[in-house]
Every structure is written in C-alpha cells, then in structure tokens.
Amino acid sequence: MDTKTPAKKLLIVDDSKVSRMVIRARVKVLQPEWEILEASNGDEGIVLALEHQPDFCTMDINMPGILGTDAAEHILQKIPSLRLVIFSANIQETFQERTASMGALFVAKPVTEKSIAEALRYFMDAK
Numbered sequence: 001m002d003t004k005t006p007a008k009k010l011l012i013v014d015d016s017k018v019s020r021m022v023i024r025a026r027v028k029v030l031q032p033e034w035e036i037l038e039a040s041n042g043d044e045g046i047v048l049a050l051e052h053q054p055d056f057c058t059m060d061i062n063m064p065g066i067l068g069t070d071a072a073e074h075i076l077q078k079i080p081s082l083r084l085v086i087f088s089a090n091i092q093e094t095f096q097e098r099t100a101s102m103g104a105l106f107v108a109k110p111v112t113e114k115s116i117a118e119a120l121r122y123f124m125d126a127k
Contacts, residue, residue, distance in 0.1 A: 007033045008034045008055045008056065009055050010036050010055070010058070011057040012039070013038075013040075013042060013045035013059045013060060013071065015041055019060065020038050020040075022111050023116055024036050042059075042066035042067065043065050045057070045059065045075070046066075056085075056123045057072070057085070058119060059071065059084060060088055061090050062089070072084055072086065072099075083104075083123045084105070085106075086104055086106045087107050089109040
C-alpha cells in the first residue's frame with residue numbers, strides 16, 4: 001500500500017508569461033514535487049481551478065476579462081480550503097482590503113525571489 005501523500009497543486013493565474021515563468025521556476029526549485037498549472041486570465045483560472053482542485057493559487061488582479069479579485073472570489077466559493085496569494089502591481093488600498101477580506105495574502109509586484117518566498121511561507125502555514 002502506498003502511503004505517500006499526493007503532491008500539492010499550485011495554480012498560477014497571470015496574463016504576464018514572464019511572471020508565470022518566474023513563479024514556476026522558483027517554486028520548482030523549492031517544491032519540485034508540486035504539480036503546477038498555469039492560466040493566462042481569470043476565466044481560464046476558474047476553469048482550471050474547478051477541474052483540478054489546486055491546494056494553492058497565485059493570482060494577478062489586472063488581466064484581460066474578469067478581474068483577478070473577482071476570479072479569486074469565485075474560486076474560493078467553490079474551493080474554500082484553497083490558499084490564495086494575490087500578486088499585483090496595483091497596490092490600491094481597496095484591492096488590499098478586498099484581498100484581506102477573502103482571507104488571502106496580498107503581495108506587491110514585481111514578482112521576485114523574496115515575494116515568491118513570502119507566498120510559499122503563506123501556503124505552507126496552511127492548517
């Protein structure tokens with residue numbers, strides 16, 4: 001009988017391919033066993049989240065189509081156990097407050113090794 005715990009899943013939602021690549025590369029170094037999914041907009045992120053039920057998600061706010069905060073709320077309604085980090089260059093207080101009200105962590109862009117480490121600490125602090 002295999003008692004190995006299943007690999008964690010991370011969904012990266014960002015319209016910037018560079019941001020997705022940086023997050024993926026850094027997470028793979030620190031958590032090589034994780035499965036990583038990518039979406040380039042909020043609508044695609046919702047579909048992937050509902051299909052794959054990730055444990056963790058990073059979400060940009062300003063993307064074509066649905067805002068990342070709207071997509072995040074939709075996903076969290078369906079997967080309340082998901083740990084979510086909002087990465088955004090949009091540091092308006094209203095977005096930070098909305099992120100906090102969802103129980104998520106807000107991290108200002110640019111995406112860096114330090115900001116990804118902050119997100120990973122938040123993910124790993126999950127109950």
